Amino acid sequence: MKRFSLLFSLAWRNLWRNPRRTGLVLVAIGVGVWSMLSFNALLKAWSASSLEAALKNMTGQGQIHAPGYLDDPGVSHRLPPLSGNLRALLNDPAVKQWAPRVKVPAAIQSEYETWPVTLIGIDPVRERGLSFIDTAVSKGNSLDEANAPGILLGRQLAKRLHTGIGKRIVLMSQNGSGGLAERGFKVIGLFSAAPQIERSEVFIAIRQAQTMLDMDREISEISFDLHRPNDLPHFIRRLRKAAPDLDIESWETLRPMTKAINQLMNGFVQVWIGVMFVLMAFGIVNTLLMSLHERVRELAMLQALGLRPRLIFAQVTLESALVVFWGVVVGMGLSVGTILVFHNGLNLGFLARGSEWLGAGRVLYPKLVVSQFIGTGVLVWMLGIAAGLLPTWRMVRSVPIEAINRSAT
Amino acid sequence: MNSSSKEPVVICRHLSKRYGEGETSVHALREVNLEIRKGDFLSLSGPSGSGKTTLLNHIGGLDRPTSGDVCVLGRQLGDLDKGALADLRLEKIGFVFQAYNLIPVLSAYENVEFILQLQGVNARQRRQRAREMLAEVGLDGLGNRRPAQLSGGQQQRVAIARAMASEPAMVLADEPSANLDSTATEDLLNLLNRLNETRGMTFCIASHDPLVIEQTRRRVRMRDGKIEADEQAC
Numbered sequence: 203m204k205r206f207s208l209l210f211s212l213a214w215r216n217l218w219r220n221p222r223r224t225g226l227v228l229v230a231i232g233v234g235v236w237s238m239l240s241f242n243a244l245l246k247a248w249s250a251s252s253l254e255a256a257l258k259n260m261t262g263q264g265q266i267h268a269p270g271y272l273d274d275p276g277v278s279h280r281l282p283p284l285s286g287n288l289r290a291l292l293n294d295p296a297v298k299q300w301a302p303r304v305k306v307p308a309a310i311q312s313e314y315e316t317w318p319v320t321l322i323g324i325d326p327v328r329e330r331g332l333s334f335i336d337t338a339v340s341k342g343n344s345l346d347e348a349n350a351p352g353i354l355l356g357r358q359l360a361k362r363l364h365t366g367i368g369k370r371i372v373l374m375s376q377n378g379s380g381g382l383a384e385r386g387f388k389v390i391g392l393f394s395a396a397p398q399i400e401r402s403e404v405f406i407a408i409r410q411a412q413t414m415l416d417m418d419r420e421i422s423e424i425s426f427d428l429h430r431p432n433d434l435p436h437f438i439r440r441l442r443k444a445a446p447d448l449d450i451e452s453w454e455t456l457r458p459m460t461k462a463i464n465q466l467m468n469g470f471v472q473v474w475i476g477v478m479f480v481l482m483a484f485g486i487v488n489t490l491l492m493s494l495h496e497r498v499r500e501l502a503m504l505q506a507l508g509l510r511p512r513l514i515f516a517q518v519t520l521e522s523a524l525v526v527f528w529g530v531v532v533g534m535g536l537s538v539g540t541i542l543v544f545h546n547g548l549n550l551g552f553l554a555r556g557s558e559w560l561g562a563g564r565v566l567y568p569k570l571v572v573s574q575f576i577g578t579g580v581l582v583w584m585l586g587i588a589a590g591l592l593p594t595w596r597m598v599r600s601v602p603i604e605a606i607n608r609s610a611t
Numbered sequence: 612m613n614s615s616s617k618e619p620v621v622i623c624r625h626l627s628k629r630y631g632e633g634e635t636s637v638h639a640l641r642e643v644n645l646e647i648r649k650g651d652f653l654s655l656s657g658p659s660g661s662g663k664t665t666l667l668n669h670i671g672g673l674d675r676p677t678s679g680d681v682c683v684l685g686r687q688l689g690d691l692d693k694g695a696l697a698d699l700r701l702e703k704i705g706f707v708f709q710a711y712n713l714i715p716v717l718s719a720y721e722n723v724e725f726i727l728q729l730q731g732v733n734a735r736q737r738r739q740r741a742r743e744m745l746a747e748v749g750l751d752g753l754g755n756r757r758p759a760q761l762s763g764g765q766q767q768r769v770a771i772a773r774a775m776a777s778e779p780a781m782v783l784a785d786e787p788s789a790n791l792d793s794t795a796t797e798d799l800l801n802l803l804n805r806l807n808e809t810r811g812m813t814f815c816i817a818s819h820d821p822l823v824i825e826q827t828r829r830r831v832r833m834r835d836g837k838i839e840a841d842e843q844a845c
Contacts, residue, residue, distance in 0.1 A: 212717070508698065508701025513729075
């Protein structure tokens with residue numbers, strides 16, 4: 203312990219004998235760690251935003267369908283009105299909210315164009331917070347109750363159909379009896395969303411849809427969110443037990459692409475951290491070698507005075523541990539600062555259409571995950587120390603006289 | 612007491628050192644036989660390349676011989692690994708180098724304390740001993756200065772204080788006056804002489820400086836890696 207305090211004090215002072223070099227190393231490690239942590243937080247925010255956007259796009263954390271609906275999402279595969287155990291489970295405190303929907307393929311016709319769409323009948327009150335539609339209407343009015351008249355179109359679809367607020371369009375689909383359902387609606391609002399959604403989805407009130415499609419009180423799907431997303435697998439098991447004849451799936455099954463993008467983002471973060479670390483490791487080893495080369499005579503002298511090779515190894519390793527530690531602290535400080543600056547949201551308005559196309563929102567909220575911060579910091583610190591072990595070991599292996607002669611030339 | 616009746620501190624037998632291989636190899640030491648006894652105040656002299664520093668390095672366990680052996684205080688250096696050699700140097704041998712070789716980030720006082728700290732001497736004794744040694748070499752009051760704030764002569768005195776602090780059985784000095792002017796050299800030799808007489812410490816000094824050689828009581832002259840003469844001063 204006494205020797206450790208001696209070595210620590212020596213290592214600490216050695217660190218500051220060349221303040222410019224130490225400062226540069228601190229900045230290099232700090233910027234590397236900052237970029238790792240900040241980029242990680244940003245990508246996680248992007249990932250969370252795209253996941254939220256995907257879930258809000260009429261998916262929810264989970265869905266219930268009639269068997270066969272996912273393969274053929276037509277009116278023939280419909281659910282009976284909710285009752286019994288299933289209704290009781292959906293009203294469980296674990297469920298944040300749920301909403302029934304009618305969702306079938308249809309064609310929309312204006313005076314000028316006909317276009318294939320997905321007709322979605324919603325209960326506007328139940329949809330609040332569950333899907334994007336209650337906040338997406340950018341022109342005109344929203345649907346305000348389950349039997350409200352009128353239709354909501356995406357802005358791009360309205361443009362394509364040469365229609366707008368107050369004009370009438372005709373929806374056509376197959377009804378529950380196998381016949382053709384056709385009905386005129388007045389456009390009451392236009393919504394903004396990702397381009398493919400604006401072009402392909404139209405919304406009417408659920409009762410209007412049921413009436414038009416001759417479905418009585420039947421529905422196409424139930425979408426739900428839980429308070430704690432981690433409980434989802436367990437809750438789905440409970441639902442399947444309560445309604446074994448129905449298709450009950452989580453968002454991961456319903457949106458495999460979203461899951462894949464999430465995994466890709468996480469993988470990208472790991473690759474980024476790896477690349478940054480390799481760059482930093484080169485810097486650390488290079489600086490350590492420079493420092494050792496300059497001090498080889500002094501280190502040989504320490505051996506001549508009676509410092510055991512392992513103590514010299516420990517002292518130099520302590521030096522690199524200290525410099526990497528402070529570099530990591532600097533990087534973490536910069537990252538906390540960056541995240542605090544953007545904790546109210548990083549507005550991507552300047553590339554809004556691009557971000558929407560990629561499925562993320564306009565505003566990202568980078569978050570500080572303490573365990574991740576500390577984990578990354580400790581990992582960089584340990585790898586930084588490890589990177590310096592080999593050159594230090596090689597130096598210590600050289601016999602004192604050789605080292606003295608080398609520095610003397 | 613006659614010098615030859617004192618116990619030997621160092622015994623070198625048939626010590627040879629060759630650097631390199633084949634035609635380009637250099638024989639730095641050739642069959643050197645030497646005994647250094649307790650209390651000797653000995654100089655190793657000779658022209659550059661005569662093998663003085665190489666011999667000193669072998670006695671200090673800093674280099675391994677090609678053949679022959681070195682025995683220091685009854686221990687065969689060839690039998691010791693690097694760690695054991697380091698321990699031997701720490702406990703029994705003081706080093707004074709040509710270029711002072713102080714630790715630049717430590718003050719003079721801390722440089723002297725350094726060896727004692729490695730030996731595990733407690734803080735109170737360490738401080739007292741370091742203070743005494745700096746006073747002994749005439750640097751009382753300069754203990755808080757770092758090496759860069761001291762003159763060459765002062766730095767060499769700190770190096771001597773450091774070498775003496777642990778009361779080693781022997782001090783090995785390699786060209787200790789090489790970077791000093793004649794006044795500083797004379798002061799240094801007076802100091803070494805006094806320490807040898809008052810403390811009975813053994814000194815082995817490699818030098819080609821006549822001022823240094825004149826002051827020593829045993830003079831070993833080397834040439835071409837061999838001992839040419841080994842004389843006691845009158």
